[in-house]
Amino acid sequence: MxxxxxxxxxxxxxxxxxxxxxxxxxxxxxxxxxxxxxxxxxxxxxxxxxxxxxxxxxxxxxxxxxxxxxxxxxxxxxxxxxxxxxxxxxxxxSPRDWDKSNDLQIRGAEASRLWASRLTGDSMRLMQDKDQLTRQMQEGTCRNLGQRLSDIGFWKSELGHELERLLTENRSMETVKRRLECAAEEINCPLQVALECLYHREKRTGVDLVHDSVEKNLIQEVDLLKCCQEQMRNLAQRIDIQIQDNRDAQHALERDLEDKSSAQFIDEKCFNLRNTSDCISFFHGVEKVDGTVTVPETWAKFSNDNIRHSQNMRANSIRLREEAENLIETLSDQMWKQFTDTNLAFSARISEVTDMKNKLQTQLAKTLQEIFQAENTIMLLERSITAKEYPLKVAQTRLESRTRRPNVELCRDIPQFKLVNEAFTINDTLQTLRLRLRETQDMLQLLLMTKCRLEHELAIKVNTLCIDKEKCMSMRKTFPCTPRLVGYT
Known part of the structure; x- marks a missing residue:
């Protein structure tokens, strides 16, 4: 117990x-x-x-x-x-226990204060070191971004300057290409004149069918014009291929310049970001993602290669433009010389016959008068058809409105019968007028074709009877493609 x-x-x-x-x-x-x-x-x-x-x-x-x-x-x-x-x-x-406990408490408190003081000092130094390291890293990043922006600005200026020069060269190439194409198309006119002269001279009869100097010059002129046209078209095709290559280089420069602009915008945005900016946020793990595809050396080499490629394309374009200018000048001189020789040969052989020419001209005048009357008839028929369309619309509108009568009111009364009869009659009238309009238009086309045939026959007869003066020399008074070939407007 x-x-x-x-x-x-x-x-x-x-x-x-x-x-x-x-x-x-x-x-x-x-x-x-x-x-x-x-x-x-x-x-x-x-x-x-x-x-x-x-x-x-x-x-x-x-x-x-x-x-x-x-x-x-x-x-x-x-x-x-x-x-x-x-x-x-x-x-x-006991008192000893009391004293010992108090002593232990004091020593423990002092040890805790000392450890807390050391930890606080270490924490303050750690925070200062990390703040300084963070500021240094941010300043270094800003300097690197500034240098990067400077590099991007340099390459942007180089790319923009080269792109402007390439665009100017492309416009010059387009101008040369259009000149060649226009010159080649303009050759069709004297070529057609020479071929038509040869064709008309084949219509001669009797002793006029001789292989004289006019026919020889015409054949030489046709061959020369075809040869010049082929050379111009071939050179135009080469220039077109070169323009496509220039556009490829231009697209590469524009794409590179656009990428540079986007990168500059992003880097400027990053450069202007501060710790007090509103648009900053956490993106956890983004520093572990490496989406880069180039290094500064390959990045600069890519833009340098684009510029060099563009310069090569411009050099090729300049050579082609010089070749085109020389070709145009040379061919223009050759064609003009041959054109002059043919005209001199035409001047030596001229004769006239007026009977058939007057008959053909009289028939042509009658045909033109008939064409004028047919055009007036077509105009009147079109007005009549337009005038008949409104009564038809009224009759059909009345019929459509009467179809909405209710129940037994849908009666086939006299107005209904008259409206139906009126619509059918006007519709038949319109069909008849339209048929007659098509027939008149066909007749007008026939008259136009007849006029063309008469003009063609008159030209043939004039060329056959008058040989050169009335037909050939009238067509060969000027050389239409000469102004375009030498570059004048």
Whole structure:
């Protein structure tokens, strides 16, 4: 059984023991006390048995008393109920425990403060170092972005200058190409004149069918014109191919310039970004993504290659333009010389016949008069058809409106019968007028064809009877393609 306010380790709480002496010897030494409990705990922590003080863990070395002369058991056993003052002597801790605990608390607090102070200092230095490193990295990035913007601006200016020169060269090539094509097309006119002269001269009869100098010059002129036309078209095709190559180089420059502009816009935006900007945000893991495809050397080499390719294309274009100018000038001189020789040969052979020419001219005048009358008839028929369309619209509108009459009101009355009859009649009238209009138009086309045939026959007869003066020399008064060939407008 454990007494209230005592511990089981107390010496007076054990079982009753007999004493071998009746009384304590007078000269016996005081019992030696040994400590068996050392309270130790970390600052701020206590073990479960730390409540037990060291006062209650002292072992006595006293010898047991004898029976004779010793006091009775009642004299050595404490009272069952302790007084209040005695209970105060058996508290849980001793002063040494109190002092040691306070000392441990103070040392633990000092160690914690020292560790916290060191950690705070290290944290402040770490923050300063990282802030300085971050500022240096941002300043370096801004410098690199500025240098990058400078490089992009340099290549943009080079690309823009080369693109402007290439566009100018392309316009010059387009002009030369149009001149060659126009010259080749203009050759068709004197070529057609020469071929027509040959054709008309084949219509001659009798002794006029001779292989004279006029026919020889005409054949030479036709061959020369065809040869010049073929050379111009071949050169125009070469220029067209060169223009396509120039456009490929132009597209490469424009694409590169557009990419440079986009990159410059993005880098300027990145260069102007600050820690206080509104558009910044977190993009987790973006630094782990490497989407680059070039390095600065290959990046600069790409633009340099585009510029060099454009320069090569411009050099080829310049050579072709010079070749075209020389070709145009040479061919123009050759054609003009041959044209003059043929005209001189035509001037030596001229004769006239007027009977058939007058008959053909009279017939042509009548045909023209008939054409004028047919055109007037067509105009009147068109007006009549337009005038008949409105009554037809009125009749059909009335019929359509009467179809919406309700129920038994849909009666086939006299107005309905008259409206139907009116619509059919007007429609038949329109069909008849349109048929007559088509017939008149066909007749007009026939008259036009007749006029063309008469003009053609008149030209043939004039060329046959008058040989050169009335037909050939009238067509050969000028050389139509000469102004275009020499580059004048």
């Amino acid at each position: 454990e007494f209230l306010g005592t511990s089981q380790t107390a010496s007076y709480c054990g079982p009753k023991k007999g004493c071998g002496f009746s009384t304590l010897p007078p000269a016996v030494r005081a019992p030696e006390i040994q400590e068996c409990y050392q309270p130790y705990y970390l600052p701020g922590y206590r073990y479960l048995n730390s409540w037990r003080p060291s006062l209650f863990c002292k072992i006595s070395n006293a010898q047991p008393c004898g029976d004779d002369g010793a006091p009775g058991p009642s004299a050595l056993r404490p009272a069952t109920v302790l007084p209040a003052l005695r209970s105060a002597l058996f508290c849980r801790y």
